[in-house]
Amino acid sequence: MPATLKALIDxxxxxxxxxxxxxxxxxxxxAHAFETFGHLAPCTLCLKAREVYWVALTVALIxxxxxxxxxxxxxxxxxxxxxxxxxxVGVGVAVYHAGAxxxxxxxxxxxxxxxxxxxxxxxxxxxxxxxxxPACDTPAWVFLGLSMAGWNAxxxxxxxxxxxxxxxxxxx
Numbered sequence: 001m002p003a004t005l006k007a008l009i010d011x012x013x014x015x016x017x018x019x020x021x022x023x024x025x026x027x028x029x030x031a032h033a034f035e036t037f038g039h040l041a042p043c044t045l046c047l048k049a050r051e052v053y054w055v056a057l058t059v060a061l062i063x064x065x066x067x068x069x070x071x072x073x074x075x076x077x078x079x080x081x082x083x084x085x086x087x088x089v090g091v092g093v094a095v096y097h098a099g100a101x102x103x104x105x106x107x108x109x110x111x112x113x114x115x116x117x118x119x120x121x122x123x124x125x126x127x128x129x130x131x132x133x134p135a136c137d138t139p140a141w142v143f144l145g146l147s148m149a150g151w152n153a154x155x156x157x158x159x160x161x162x163x164x165x166x167x168x169x170x171x172x
Contacts, residue, residue, distance in 0.1 A: 010169075012162065013162065013165055013166045013169045014076075014166075014169065015076075016076060016079075016080050016083070016162065016163065016166035017059075017060045017061075017063035017064045017067060017076060017079040017080065017083065018060070018064050019162075020056060020060040020080075020083050020159065020162075020163065021056075021057055021060035021061050021064060023056075023155075023159055024053045024054075024056040024057040024060060025057055027053045027152075027155065028050060028053050028054065028057070031046070031049075031050055031053075034141065034148070038141070040134075040140045040141060041134045042134065043111050043134040043135060043136040043140075044108055044110055044111040044136055045093065045096065045097040045100070045107065045108070045111060045136045045149070046097070046134070046136075046148070046149075048093050048097075049090065049093050049094060049097065049149070049152055052086060052087075052089055052090040052093055052156075053090070055086050056083060056086045056087065056090070056159075059079060059082050059083055059086055060079065060083060062079070063075060063076065063078070063079025063080070063082070063083070064079075066079065067079070076166065077166070077167050077169075080163050080164075080166035080167040081163070081167045083159070083163040083166075084160055084163035084164050084167060087156050087157075087159040087160035087163055088160055090152070090156035090159070090160070091153060091156040091157050091160055093156075094149050094150075094152040094153035094156050095153050097136060097149035097152070097153075098146075098147060098149040098150045098152075098153055100136050100137045101136070101137055101138065101139045101147050101149055101150075103137065106137070107135075107136035107137045108136060111134075111135060111136035111137070
């Protein structure tokens with residue numbers, strides 16, 4: 001591994017709660033951009049994935065504040081351990097969602113194709129149209145053969161691995 005890459009990874013791990021907070025905020029921003037600009041309404045599992053990132057952002061910001069105030073490396077390590085637990089849940093949600101899309105297992109009943117109509121566009125409903133809730137078992141967007149849930153699983157796994165590595169890093 002080149003020395004500059006190793007130094008960058010080491011720096012990220014030493015400041016992991018901050019990097020995790022930025023990563024969670026970026027993932028939330030991307031999700032909201034897909035919803036706002038791509039007009040892709042989130043399904044139930046998409047919203048659960050967002051909840052994971054909101055929790056990760058909160059834990060990370062508390063760890064950053066604690067690290068700054070207490071100047072104790074144990075705060076970073078504890079925060080990284082908690083972040084690992086949060087991202088492990090994120091991996092589980094994302095894998096479950098991707099598996100439902102690939103029809104490996106059924107998704108939640110509240111989120112299957114043809115689910116109960118949901119009020120998402122009031123003007124369409126007022127004009128007599130019906131709106132179906134987004135289905136968890138149908139990918140809304142695919143890139144390089146992976147849906148958003150698949151990409152989320154890979155990103156959550158990467159964040160989990162870095163969180164674990166950050167817990168093991170000791171201050172010199």
